[in-house]
Amino acid sequence: xxxxxxxxxxxxxxxxxxxxxxxxxxxxxxxxxxxxxxxxxxxxxxxxxxxxxxxxxxxxxxxxxxxxxxxxxxxxxxxxxxxxxxxxxxxxxxxxxxxxxxxxxxxxxxxxxxxxxxxxxxxxxxxxxxxxxxxxxxxxxxxxxxxxxxxxxxxxxxxxxxxxxxxxxxxxxxxxxxxxxxxxxxxxxxxxxxxxxxxxxxxxxxxxxxxxxxxxxxxxxxxxxxxxxxxxxxxxxxxxxxxxxxxxxxxxxxxxxxxxxxxxxxxxxxxxxxxxxxxxxxxxxxxxxxxxxxxxxxxxxxxxxxxxxxxxxxxxxxxxxxxxxxxxxxxxxxxxxxxxxxxxxxxxxxxxxxxxxxxxxxxxxxxxxxxxxxxxxxxxxxxxxxxxxxxxxxxxxxxxxxxxxxxxxxxxxxxxxxxxxxxxxxxxxxxxxxxxxxxxxxxxxxxxxxxxxxxxxxxx
Amino acid sequence: xxxxxxxxxxxxxxxxxxxxxxxxxxxxxxxxxxxxxxxxxxxxxxxxxxxxxxxxxxxxxxxxxxxxxxxxxxxxxxxxxxxxxxxxxxxxxxxxxxxxxxxxxxxxxxxxxxxxxxxxxxxxxxxxxxxxxxxxxxxxxxxxxxxxxxxxxxxxxxxxxxxxxxxxxxxxxxxxxxxxxxxxxxxxxxxxxxxxxxxxxxxxxxxxxxxxxxxxxxxxxxxxxxxxxxxxxxxxxxxxxxxxxxxxxxxxxxxxxxxxxxxxxxxxxxxxxxxxxxxxxxxxxxxxxxxxxxxxxxxxxxxxxxxxxxxxxxxxxxxxxxxxxxxxxxxxxxxxxxxxxxxxxxxxxxxxxxxxxxxxxxxxxxxxxxxxxxxxxxxxxxxxxx
Ligand SMILES: Cc1cc2nc3c(=O)[nH]c(=O)nc-3n(C[C@H](O)[C@H](O)[C@H](O)COP(=O)(O)OP(=O)(O)OC[C@H]3O[C@@H](n4cnc5c(N)ncnc54)[C@H](O)[C@@H]3O)c2cc1C
Ligand code: SF4
Ligand code: SF4
Numbered sequence: 001x002x003x004x005x006x007x008x009x010x011x012x013x014x015x016x017x018x019x020x021x022x023x024x025x026x027x028x029x030x031x032x033x034x035x036x037x038x039x040x041x042x043x044x045x046x047x048x049x050x051x052x053x054x055x056x057x058x059x060x061x062x063x064x065x066x067x068x069x070x071x072x073x074x075x076x077x078x079x080x081x082x083x084x085x086x087x088x089x090x091x092x093x094x095x096x097x098x099x100x101x102x103x104x105x106x107x108x109x110x111x112x113x114x115x116x117x118x119x120x121x122x123x124x125x126x127x128x129x130x131x132x133x134x135x136x137x138x139x140x141x142x143x144x145x146x147x148x149x150x151x152x153x154x155x156x157x158x159x160x161x162x163x164x165x166x167x168x169x170x171x172x173x174x175x176x177x178x179x180x181x182x183x184x185x186x187x188x189x190x191x192x193x194x195x196x197x198x199x200x201x202x203x204x205x206x207x208x209x210x211x212x213x214x215x216x217x218x219x220x221x222x223x224x225x226x227x228x229x230x231x232x233x234x235x236x237x238x239x240x241x242x243x244x245x246x247x248x249x250x251x252x253x254x255x256x257x258x259x260x261x262x263x264x265x266x267x268x269x270x271x272x273x274x275x276x277x278x279x280x281x282x283x284x285x286x287x288x289x290x291x292x293x294x295x296x297x298x299x300x301x302x303x304x305x306x307x308x309x310x311x312x313x314x315x316x317x318x319x320x321x322x323x324x325x326x327x328x329x330x331x332x333x334x335x336x337x338x339x340x341x342x343x344x345x346x347x348x349x350x351x352x353x354x355x356x357x358x359x360x361x362x363x364x365x366x367x368x369x370x371x372x373x374x375x376x377x378x379x380x381x382x383x384x385x386x387x388x389x390x391x392x393x394x395x396x397x398x399x400x401x402x403x404x405x406x407x408x409x410x411x412x413x414x415x416x417x418x419x420x421x422x423x424x425x426x427x428x429x430x431x432x433x434x435x436x437x438x439x440x441x442x443x444x445x446x447x448x449x450x451x452x453x454x455x456x457x458x459x460x
Numbered sequence: 461x462x463x464x465x466x467x468x469x470x471x472x473x474x475x476x477x478x479x480x481x482x483x484x485x486x487x488x489x490x491x492x493x494x495x496x497x498x499x500x501x502x503x504x505x506x507x508x509x510x511x512x513x514x515x516x517x518x519x520x521x522x523x524x525x526x527x528x529x530x531x532x533x534x535x536x537x538x539x540x541x542x543x544x545x546x547x548x549x550x551x552x553x554x555x556x557x558x559x560x561x562x563x564x565x566x567x568x569x570x571x572x573x574x575x576x577x578x579x580x581x582x583x584x585x586x587x588x589x590x591x592x593x594x595x596x597x598x599x600x601x602x603x604x605x606x607x608x609x610x611x612x613x614x615x616x617x618x619x620x621x622x623x624x625x626x627x628x629x630x631x632x633x634x635x636x637x638x639x640x641x642x643x644x645x646x647x648x649x650x651x652x653x654x655x656x657x658x659x660x661x662x663x664x665x666x667x668x669x670x671x672x673x674x675x676x677x678x679x680x681x682x683x684x685x686x687x688x689x690x691x692x693x694x695x696x697x698x699x700x701x702x703x704x705x706x707x708x709x710x711x712x713x714x715x716x717x718x719x720x721x722x723x724x725x726x727x728x729x730x731x732x733x734x735x736x737x738x739x740x741x742x743x744x745x746x747x748x749x750x751x752x753x754x755x756x757x758x759x760x761x762x763x764x765x766x767x768x769x770x771x772x773x774x775x776x777x778x779x780x781x782x783x784x785x786x787x788x789x790x791x792x793x794x795x796x797x798x799x800x801x802x803x804x805x806x807x808x809x810x811x812x813x814x815x816x817x818x819x820x821x822x823x824x825x826x827x828x829x830x831x832x833x834x835x836x837x838x839x840x841x842x843x844x845x846x
Contacts, residue, residue, distance in 0.1 A: 021516060021519065022507055022516060025507065025510055025516050026503050026506060088495075088497070115483070118482050122484070136483050328472040332470055336472075389469035389509075
């Protein structure tokens with residue numbers, strides 16, 4: 001047993017560290033398509049102090065540290081490119097405080113969306129958070145770190161916009177509080193009226209520090225939720241439809257889906273509209289707003305509302321949507337991956353054309369869903385393709401298609417969401433050189449030994 | 461099951477299987493205990509696939525990971541994929557490959573040796589199998605039911621109390637039944653789940669043959685494990701008898717007023733055994749029994765019915781205990797949860813749950829506050845003298 005293993009065991013306890021092949025194998029890969037690379041150690045810290053000790057040890061030994069939530073970002077962001085210590089954060093899973101009056105929650109660095117959802121349902125049924133459609137084991141911190149989107153993103157922006165404070169172990173092992181919590185016992189603001197320093201950690205994929213606590217805004221959980229479905233077969237109309245719906249400021253969520261299955265919906269863009277209300281009157285009013293907003297398309301026979309059968313509604317309203325995950329088994333292959341550029345909504349038709357073009361070029365089964373962000377300033381458009389884990393050729397084809405999709409998205413003026421290390425390079429190549437320089441300076445400042453998730457956001 | 465090698469790559473490792481329906485806590489007992497992803501369903505399936513592909517070599521650690529699964533079927537209940545119903549078969553399939561190659565953890569090997577040599581995993585004498593029975597009649601052709609007691613019910617001091625009370629209740633209700641006594645053989649449920657298919661076949665055939673020779677038409681089992689295997693896995697051995705779990709029979713007898721109950725004041729919470737609940741969808745009868753006893757207040761644990769948290773004893777772990785030794789051991793987690801309901805009694809319908817929980821309440825220092833009892837014992841204590 002190496003000295004580092006023993007040091008880690010001293011820090012977290014021997015049951016919470018492994019350097020056995022089985023753990024190294026598993027934590028060396030995610031369900032996506034990036035090549036595996038194994039860590040030497042897998043560690044599960046329980047406290048902030050343990051994380052600090054581990055990062056200090058890693059600095060002394062010049063060993064990489066890679067924080068991991070559930071590893072579901074699919075783009076290899078938790079694959080330890082240079083080995084080292086993999087920090088499985090999921091034992092830091094507490095909900096530390098719900099401030100009902102100010103409407104925020106403080107969670108630990110590995111608390112899952114599952115834990116928060118069930119905690120709120122049980123103890124604060126009038127409150128909710130922005131639940132992504134990723135499987136519920138996904139962690140709240142990691143989702144914010146990759147600028148995830150959830151069910152409240154249409155109304156309130158990226159999930160990272162809802163962050164209201166951080167506690168971070170910097171790449172040097174120092175502990176830092178960010179936001180109102182740096183000067184007050186309250187975690188209501190991530191920065192304002194001071195400089196917003198959360199930008200030093202969100203979007204950085206763990207390369208600047210390990211987030212050990214996070215404040216997240218909570219929102220009213222209305223008593224009634226309903227799903228409406230608007231169908232059109234014209235991709236060129238989808239941007240206007242989504243924008244108009246967004247500008248009503250009344251819809252919880254707006255997502256346009258496109259897939260060759262089920263056959264009865266083939267060729268159609270299915271725009272899911274979720275509305276909420278505390279009374280039937282409120283819901284009915286919003287329903288009418290959606291109808292009125294889209295009436296012109298109905299009149300021109302370009303689209304119409306699909307009457308959603310009651311037995312379909314639970315699946316449409318489920319948080320998270322299990323159907324999103326089920327896509328992985330569509331071709332009985334156990335895998336799918338998506339490139340999800342963030343882009344202006346107006347690009348929807350071009351992206352749809354590319355989605356289909358790539359599917360036919362590489363013989364892939366596809367689906368796409370586009371979620372409106374922040375009332376329509378942008379959308380996340382997913383190029384999703386399934387692959388078969390037992391068929392390496394299908395994996396290569398999907399990877400190639402996604403590389404092309406990423407290139408295309410950048411050409412179209414989009415920005416790649418949760419980019420893998422190759423896509424990060426594509427982004428950095430296009431980046432304003434001074435911006436890139438600033439990024440690299442900040443990174444060096446926060447992680448002088450380059451031990452934090454190395455390989456990511458690396459310019460050289 | 462042979463199909464597992466061509467299907468197992470389908471797991472996406474999404475982790476839905478770690479949870480109960482409301483996501484309130486981790487519901488895969490081995491993941492709850494060890495917390496490395498390797499001990500979750502998805503991790504286990506990926507490691508099996510890696511082993512099949514030759515990317516991971518066999519090791520004792522790999523085998524421990526495989527055998528730490530209690531085959532509780534929470535994953536089957538929660539996995540959103542179409543193959544959900546096959547997951548446990550895949551795990552059992554991989555175990556049977558390991559068994560065939562002679563590569564299993566020593567504790568599992570000892571379990572097989574004991575069942576093979578002694579007819580029970582506890583390595584106790586066959587002749588002592590009916591030491592608990594105290595005059596309980598042997599099965600004779602013409603009896604309506606064969607009471608199949610099982611290994612724990614025969615040998616374990618606590619589980620014997622369940623067997624005794626059930627035999628007494630059946631006698632009082634005038635049910636015609638008998639036991640096999642020292643002729644009884646292990647049911648093979650654990651042997652099947654642990655992947656020793658050769659030994660399982662021998663047991664299934666031997667038991668079926670014996671039941672046929674005696675003209676058995678109906679079997680009532682103490683253990684949900686025996687109920688499960690005889691009902692679902694004996695058909696290849698030519699079984700053609702009806703199998704009941706004792707809670708089904710008791711519930712029926714109570715409804716028919718053949719068992720009369722009187723006041724028994726207690727706050728009771730109930731553990732759904734995996735092999736009764738998730739495997740065979742029997743959720744109501746045990747509750748109906750408890751609710752028919754005047755004075756008993758049934759309080760549900762947060763995780764119940766198809767979401768019940770396994771005691772950690774499945775797949776032979778009531779003997780091998782690969783999940784023991786920690787405050788995160790499933791039995792200990794579950795008795796804490798039972799105690800938090802405010803109940804004074806944890807009712808069980810399974811002798812494995814009984815042995816695991818009886819130990820767990822002691823370790824958790826709850827033995828003064830929470831009593832673990834079989835449903836047959838509770839009914840026995842509630843019998844009306846009229
Ligand atoms: C079926 C499916 C549906 C999805 N739907 C959505 C969706 O609707 N919305 C959405 O936003 N995403 C979605 N995703 C993508 C992804 O699963 C989520 O964003 C998820 O929240 C990521 O969390 P994670 O814990 O899996 O992150 P991980 O992949 O474990 O980590 C992501 C990044 O965060 C870093 N990190 C982790 N913990 C810390 C920490 N404590 N401190 C610093 N850095 C850290 C990691 O190093 C990594 O760089 C989906 C994925 C799948 C498979
Ligand atoms: S078994 Fe099913 S639920 Fe579990 S990780 Fe695999 S695909 Fe997901
Ligand atoms: S059967 Fe139970 S213990 Fe085994 S993997 Fe599934 S949930 Fe976990």
